[in-house]
Amino acid sequence: MYAAVFLDRDGTIIKDKGYINSVSDVEFYDFTFSSLRTLASYFKLFIVTNQAGIAQGLISFEQLEAIHNFILDKLRNEGIKIEKIYTCPHSAEDKCGCRKPEIKSVIDATKEFNIDLQRSYVIGDHLSDALLGVNSGARGIYVLTGHGMKHRKHITAETERRIIITKSLKFAVEKIIKEIRKK
Numbered sequence: 001m002y003a004a005v006f007l008d009r010d011g012t013i014i015k016d017k018g019y020i021n022s023v024s025d026v027e028f029y030d031f032t033f034s035s036l037r038t039l040a041s042y043f044k045l046f047i048v049t050n051q052a053g054i055a056q057g058l059i060s061f062e063q064l065e066a067i068h069n070f071i072l073d074k075l076r077n078e079g080i081k082i083e084k085i086y087t088c089p090h091s092a093e094d095k096c097g098c099r100k101p102e103i104k105s106v107i108d109a110t111k112e113f114n115i116d117l118q119r120s121y122v123i124g125d126h127l128s129d130a131l132l133g134v135n136s137g138a139r140g141i142y143v144l145t146g147h148g149m150k151h152r153k154h155i156t157a158e159t160e161r162r163i164i165i166t167k168s169l170k171f172a173v174e175k176i177i178k179e180i181r182k183k
């Protein structure tokens with residue numbers, strides 16, 4: 001079985017600019033490529049993204065696909081393989097199973113790619129990302145880029161004990177590498 005890292009997109013690997021619908025709005029953080037290259041030598045990588053802008057008609061599936069192809073190409077050129085991008089196109093009211101922190105996407109990946117969730121991580125700038133980790137039996141890491149800093153005050157002490165909080169993807173990766181070297 002493989003260990004995996006499930007990465008949030010906006011505010012985690014690219015800057016959060018709201019519901020973007022053009023590749024010209026895609027801007028990677030300066031630490032994204034080196035961080036993901038390090039992770040990729042230990043883990044299978046996935047992107048899991050909530051895109052309620054589709055349900056709201058703010059962005060089309062075609063626009064989203066163009067953005068995701070652009071991201072995958074760029075990462076591939078940087079030597080980083082993303083196995084699959086899981087997108088939830090629904091809004092919260094749809095009560096679907098694929099909107100983070102619901103775990104359908106992670107469970108699907110587990111089956112398709114033979115993933116061991118106990119050795120896996122979810123990284124993102126919303127509590128729903130960290131809770132996707134907790135809910136699926138992986139570890140959840142909350143980063144303070146994107147919306148992370150703004151929403152941190154809403155995390156209760158009880159929840160904070162169940163997740164890991166780091167400044168950015170870069171620090172999350174350092175933390176993960178430290179953890180796996182201890183084992």
Ligand SMILES: [Mg+2]
Binds near residue numbers: 010012124126146
């Ligand atoms: Mg995000």
Ligand SMILES: [Zn+2]
Binds near residue numbers: 087088089096099
């Ligand atoms: Zn969904």
